[in-house]
Amino acid sequence: MAAKVTFFPVDNGDMTLIQLADADKTCLLIDCKIRSAADNPEDGTPDVAKELRNRIKTDINNRPYVDAMLLSHPDEDHCLGLKTHFWLGPIAEYADDAKPQLEKRIIIRQLWSSPMVFRRASNDHLLCPDAKAFNKEAKRRVAENLKQNFSVGDGDKILIIGEDENGKTDNLGPVLIKSGERFSGINGQAADHLVSHILAPISKQSDVEEEILSKNGSSVIISYDIKNSAYSSTVSRFLSGGDAGVDIWERISGEFESSDLEYDLLQAPHHCSWRSLSHDSWSDNGESAQISQSARSALGHARNGAIIVSSSKPIVDDKDDPPCIRAKREYRSILGNSGIFKCTGEEPNTSKPAPLQFEATASGFKLAVGISAAAVLTSSSPPRAG
Ligand SMILES: [Zn+2]
Numbered sequence: 001m002a003a004k005v006t007f008f009p010v011d012n013g014d015m016t017l018i019q020l021a022d023a024d025k026t027c028l029l030i031d032c033k034i035r036s037a038a039d040n041p042e043d044g045t046p047d048v049a050k051e052l053r054n055r056i057k058t059d060i061n062n063r064p065y066v067d068a069m070l071l072s073h074p075d076e077d078h079c080l081g082l083k084t085h086f087w088l089g090p091i092a093e094y095a096d097d098a099k100p101q102l103e104k105r106i107i108i109r110q111l112w113s114s115p116m117v118f119r120r121a122s123n124d125h126l127l128c129p130d131a132k133a134f135n136k137e138a139k140r141r142v143a144e145n146l147k148q149n150f151s152v153g154d155g156d157k158i159l160i161i162g163e164d165e166n167g168k169t170d171n172l173g174p175v176l177i178k179s180g181e182r183f184s185g186i187n188g189q190a191a192d193h194l195v196s197h198i199l200a201p202i203s204k205q206s207d208v209e210e211e212i213l214s215k216n217g218s219s220v221i222i223s224y225d226i227k228n229s230a231y232s233s234t235v236s237r238f239l240s241g242g243d244a245g246v247d248i249w250e251r252i253s254g255e256f257e258s259s260d261l262e263y264d265l266l267q268a269p270h271h272c273s274w275r276s277l278s279h280d281s282w283s284d285n286g287e288s289a290q291i292s293q294s295a296r297s298a299l300g301h302a303r304n305g306a307i308i309v310s311s312s313k314p315i316v317d318d319k320d321d322p323p324c325i326r327a328k329r330e331y332r333s334i335l336g337n338s339g340i341f342k343c344t345g346e347e348p349n350t351s352k353p354a355p356l357q358f359e360a361t362a363s364g365f366k367l368a369v370g371i372s373a374a375a376v377l378t379s380s381s382p383p384r385a386g
Pocket residue numbers: 012013014075077078242243270271
């Protein structure tokens with residue numbers, strides 16, 4: 001079985017599932033956006049919660065779970081539906097065992113959270129209720145880890161992504177991954193199947209810069225080296241960076257080597273926004289808007305045959321941003337003739353979009369054509385193991 005990356009159609013927003021090729025099919029969910037319309041069977045909005053549930057596993061108590069969940073940043077289009085669909089609080093108090101399977105809240109065995117990204121978002125705007133709930137859960141898990149000397153079970157585990165300012169995360173050494181560092185596996189599993197390289201959040205170099213970073217869609221940016229299959233020695237690279245804006249990509253371009261920034265699969269930042277590639281407004285300046293060459297360079301290391309995915313509404317030739325038609329053109333030019341650009345709102349068609357699922361191969365990612373939730377269930381039913 002190949003490792004997979006699935007992008008769910010959530011309009012402008014992110015909800016992405018990485019499934020490794022180890023025996024346990026260890027998985028990481030990056031962000032979620034589950035609108036109430038998506039939960040309404042009478043509504044045509046894609047039922048992404050069902051699509052997610054059809055792809056994840058259940059434990060020995062028949063409770064659905066993900067091995068880990070990362071919140072790239074606490075904006076509503078990256079965490080909507082969290083409280084409704086995920087269990088927050090101690091597992092000992094799990095309250096959904098008597099509910100129908102599809103209504104049971106999903107357990108997050110390990111939470112991946114960045115206090116620095118949270119602080120920057122709170123400095124810039126009010127947090128939505130789901131973001132507040134994520135933050136509360138992260139704080140609960142940190143407190144539990146400190147109390148238990150970091151010896152906690154699934155459901156209490158946390159990984160802190162990026163050190164916070166003024167030594168606020170200095171006492172979290174065993175669960176802290178600093179910016180620039182690499183680490184293996186997910187929740188202590190599948191260490192030989194995934195290496196995650198933290199490219200952001202970036203630490204400030206001055207107070208002025210801190211303000212710029214706060215207003216620039218500060219997000220966790222990770223480059224994932226995913227082993228293609230259980231018996232393969234090759235890896236494919238997925239680069240995902242939330243809504244990071246142009247200033248952040250400029251900094252990344254200066255701080256990392258080209259080899260760190262190469263990818264086989266890229267999630268176009270901020271739903272294919274022009275403001276990840278330029279300081280100029282697309283709506284105001286149109287074609288005269290100038291591109292930032294260093295931001296483009298950070299996002300320009302596509303390997304031969306690479307794929308770029310815009311997790312967004314359909315991309316239309318108008319003044320809207322995001323998604324932005326000119327950003328799409330720029331990504332197309334980065335890909336050249338060998339690459340493929342896809343938009344979650346357009347596949348297989350704009351009236352009824354379905355999850356975009358890619359499988360890792362020896363030569364990068366390939367689109368798994370015609371995948372529906374039913375086909376996923378029958379062809380690769382996950383083991384019902386804890
Ligand atoms: Zn967003």
